Amino acid sequence: MAASDSAGARDVAAAQAEAGGDRLGSWRAGASKQAILEFVQRVTSEGSPDFVPPAERVAVFDNDGTLWCEKPMPIQLDFILRRLVAMADQDPALRARQPWQAAYDKDYQWFGQVLARHYQGDDRDLPALAAGVLQAFAGITVEEFEAQADGFLRGAQHPTLGRGYLACAYVPMVELLGYLEANGFGNYIASGGGRDFMRPIGQEVYGVPRERLIGSSTSLAWQPDGAGGRIIRKPELDVVDDGPEKPLRIWSRVGRRPLLAAGNSNGDLPMLAFAAQPGRPSLRLLVLHDDPTREFDYTAGAEQALQQARNNGWTVVSMQHDWRVVFAGTSP
Numbered sequence: 001m002a003a004s005d006s007a008g009a010r011d012v013a014a015a016q017a018e019a020g021g022d023r024l025g026s027w028r029a030g031a032s033k034q035a036i037l038e039f040v041q042r043v044t045s046e047g048s049p050d051f052v053p054p055a056e057r058v059a060v061f062d063n064d065g066t067l068w069c070e071k072p073m074p075i076q077l078d079f080i081l082r083r084l085v086a087m088a089d090q091d092p093a094l095r096a097r098q099p100w101q102a103a104y105d106k107d108y109q110w111f112g113q114v115l116a117r118h119y120q121g122d123d124r125d126l127p128a129l130a131a132g133v134l135q136a137f138a139g140i141t142v143e144e145f146e147a148q149a150d151g152f153l154r155g156a157q158h159p160t161l162g163r164g165y166l167a168c169a170y171v172p173m174v175e176l177l178g179y180l181e182a183n184g185f186g187n188y189i190a191s192g193g194g195r196d197f198m199r200p201i202g203q204e205v206y207g208v209p210r211e212r213l214i215g216s217s218t219s220l221a222w223q224p225d226g227a228g229g230r231i232i233r234k235p236e237l238d239v240v241d242d243g244p245e246k247p248l249r250i251w252s253r254v255g256r257r258p259l260l261a262a263g264n265s266n267g268d269l270p271m272l273a274f275a276a277q278p279g280r281p282s283l284r285l286l287v288l289h290d291d292p293t294r295e296f297d298y299t300a301g302a303e304q305a306l307q308q309a310r311n312n313g314w315t316v317v318s319m320q321h322d323w324r325v326v327f328a329g330t331s332p
Contacts, residue, residue: 023179025324026172032285032322035315036176039283043259044183050281054184058258060250060271061177063191063198063215065264066287067206069168071296072159076193077111079152083136098125099132119266119301130237134218138235142196142220145233150200161295163327169205172323173262173287177206180260188258190250191215192242192267214249216241242267247274262287266304272314284314291320294330 027033042050043057064070073081084103087094094100102110114125137145153165161168177187187208191198195215202208219236222229241249247270250258261268261275262285275282286309289298299306309316319326 023182024172024175026175028322028324030322032315032317035283036179036285039260039281040180040183043281052259052280056256056259057180057183057185058188058254058256059177059180059185059260060188060190060214060254060258060262060275061173062263062265062268062271063189064193065289066262066268067169067173067177067189068165069158069161069170069295070264071289071298073108073111074115074193075153075165075168076197078156078159079149079197080133080136081108081111082152084132087136098128103132116300134235134237137218137233140233142231142233145196146200149194149197153201161327163329166201166205167328169328170287170319170323171325171328174206176262177208181207185260186212186254188212188214188250188254190241190246190271192240195241212253214241214253244270246271250274259283260285263305264289265302267301269305269308272305272308284309284312285317286314287317288319290318291323291326293320294326295319 024033024036027036042048043052045051061067064074064076068075081103084094084100088100088104095104099111101107110125111129114129117124118126137148140148156165157163158165158168180187187206189198189202189206189208189212191214193215195213195217198213198215199210202210202213217238219234219238220231221234222231239245239249243266246268250271257277257280258271258275259281260283261272263269263272264287268286272284272286275284286302286305288302288306289296291297306316308314317323
């Protein structure tokens with residue numbers, strides 16, 4: 001276990017000890033914590049009218065901005081930008097094309113605008129970004145890609161928080177995943193980020209096995225090589241696991257509607273809505289980034305989600321008010 005992960009475990013254990021063994025010890029007492037506790041109690045208590053058998057207790061979580069930090073840019077975007085810069089170093093002609101131009105010139109505002117527009121429904125620049133992303137790791141095997149992603153996640157630092165990327169997971173959300181698992185839930189991550197990017201660290205950081213990681217993906221091809229064959233990444237898009245695609249991918253992988261869904265942006269709205277089912281209880285959690293001291297303060301890309309949460313009575317989780325700690329190794 002990496003040092004950052006050990007620190008995270010110590011933080012969770014310390015929070016629970018301080019709270020008298022509370023499995024959600026890093027959550028402050030309040031409406032959000034109470035909603036979680038009451039929901040789990042209702043669906044796990046035999047004899048309760050809302051009891052749900054363990055096999056049907058499915059929980060789904062977005063990743064970027066819900067389980068770990070996504071500012072000033074998604075972690076995977078940093079990984080891709082470094083590769084685009086390396087490509088532009090090797091081929092100067094790429095420096096006049098997007099997204100290589102923005103990566104090489106460190107014009108991170110361009111990438112931020114593309115993502116912000118996407119969450120507003122404007123994808124005018126998304127094809128250019130997607131083309132670069134698909135080219136960045138085309139032709140390598142899935143094992144080579146995983147090794148590169150794993151090395152990056154373990155070695156790179158967050159640009160402003162002064163911590164390794166694996167230490168950018170939110171302690172309260174990791175704690176929630178463990179609490180749900182202890183109560184018979186099957187946890188899944190449904191991310192707009194890359195499935196294969198998350199796989200190396202999903203079990204270690206979140207306790208979620210790789211087969212329960214759902215995310216965006218490129219097309220793949222199998223090639224015989226005389227030794228079992230190799231699977232390579234093609235410069236073609238398979239699926240972008242965002243917006244309406246999330247419920248489709250969840251159903252394709254799980255075959256059930258979730259009882260609990262957690263997200264933080266407009267792109268998570270269909271997944272959050274999908275948790276509703278007539279005659280079944282559900283809990284929708286929306287993480288609100290309102291803590292400029294310990295993390296960031298922003299609502300861009302989440303305006304519709306926040307309005308829907310308020311209109312429908314979903315649980316809005318305030319990072320500032322509901323979480324005693326945010327990251328491992330920090331004081332409340």
